[in-house]
Amino acid sequence: MTLHYFFAPCPRGLESVLVTELEQLGASSVRGRDGGVQFQGDRRVCYRANLESRVASRILWRIATRPYANEADIYNIARALPWNEWFVPALTIRVNVAAIKCPLRSLDFVTLKIKDAVCDKFREITGSRPSVDTVQPDIRIHGFLDAREFSLYLDTSGDALFKRGLRKTAGDAPLRENLAAGILNLAGWQPGIPLLDPMCGSGTFLLEAAQISLNIAPGSKRSFAFEKLKEFDKGLWAQLREAAIARQKPVVRQPIFGSDLYGDVLADAHANLSAAGFSEIVTLKQANLLEISAPAPLGFLVTNPPYGVRLGEPERLVEFYPKLGDVLKKKFSGWKAYIFTADPLLPKFIRLTASRRTPLFNGALECRLLEYKMVAGGMRKVRETDITHQAD
Incomplete structure (x- = not known):
């Protein structure tokens, strides 16, 4: 299977715990960063990390990282990607953008440019475009900018991984x-x-x-966004989930x-x-x-x-x-x-x-x-x- 680059955000201070956890789940080139861990892995590692990680907040699949200078670069980088190979336009999307030391003035405008690029690419290839749903989208797209580089990620998790599907009532200021x-x-x-x-x-x-x-396994009672991607391997996912349940x-x-x-x-x-x-x-x-x-x-x-x-x-x-x-x-x-x-x-x-x-x-x-x-x-x-x- 093809190796991909991933980033798993987590609560700050738990990066070292997550490094060990991802290594145990089969990830390679695992490196702690401030607020998360970057790693490499195939589809199996992605599925297992979503299913079994107790510490990660999400598993983000990096689909691009390029230098940029302005908003036009952001649009062009996003537009060049083969979105139609990853998911169908009938699915809803949401774009989130975060930045550190970014020279661009408006992250809201950057978010809009990414959304436009995705929708324009779909319209060009398929004749239709995905709708935006900011509350419960099928596909979440994450953009991150530092001073020089722009990275794009597809969120393979969907709802944050700390949502185990167990808790029925939260009380005041619950701990994640x-x-x-x-x-x-x-x-x-x-x-x-x-x-x-x-x-x-x-x-x-x-x-x-x-x-x-x-x-x-903390994810054994919930669903994930990767199940909606075109390359979803239903057989592999069933095998991994059944194996996790058998270990209970x-x-x-x-x-x-x-x-x-x-x-x-x-x-x-x-x-x-x-x-x-x-x-x-x-x-x-x-x-x-x-x-x-x-x-x-x-x-x-x-x-x-x-x-x-x-x-x-x-x-x-x-x-x-x-x-x-x-x-x-x-x-x-x-x-x-x-x-x-x-x-x-x-x-x-x-x-x-x-x-x-x-x-x-x-x-x-x-x-x-x-x-x-x-x-x-x-x-x-x-x-x-x-x-x-x-x-x-």
Whole structure:
């Protein structure tokens, strides 16, 4: 099969995780870039990356990269491409453009020139042109410009890959699924090791952990844009999907625990886990974080505190964070705690020393993943070894 160039955007800070993941899926020439990973692969790699990547936001197939000077160059580069060989004009399209250090004045005008070029090429070859649908298009076309080069991509994913087709209700400011999966990876959590999210919200960490524990491919319950392309290999896709489903593990209860102070929020998590078929896998209960105990002697606590939204004013947060630190010290000895936050007050007021601070972005919001090893000095090596053995 022919090798193509691809780019997989991901939440910033997770590029190294995605590099490893794509290499495991058979990609070649894998290189991390700011905000994503570029790689090479054939049709099989493209399909597998869409089906199995937990961290990528999309899989973009690069169809052109050329130097440019003005908008006329953009139009001519786009018009020269064989769009009619890739999809039929009955499909709807949407064009998105992003740029860094681009000298052109209007990205909206660039977007229009690309759309015109695609439609003009179709009209010239077939006598008809695709319609534009900005909400739910069949085909997404992505343009990217830097100071000198213009690149065009066909989006093989369709809806963003973090839309797993599982979650029925989102709640306030939900964490994107691929960011949650990346955080679990960075934390070093493995299936079989107890995992607790004591402020679980709508349950994103729990949903991702359940899928990882059962080896469920995140894209196994949804469709993709590549299925609408002319070169779609239906037989290969069926083979890859069936193989992924065959690798799933039996649905049995896992040491995955979630709690939240608010009943309405916990109802969202219940609904999401139930819709995904994970009700019997994850243990949920309504509880105040400041009053709970560790559900196992060793494990990982991973959470995204709902700063401001559900806890109220900054004064209450300044009061809450030291209490959170006390609970971790007193009740979670032997655990590793990972707190994902955009709140700059938390590291200062929790009164614990972070062993690692990893910069991550939740969309455009700069955050930190703070690691706290809740171990007594002499027990550190023993307990970390014990945690590793629990994963075996």
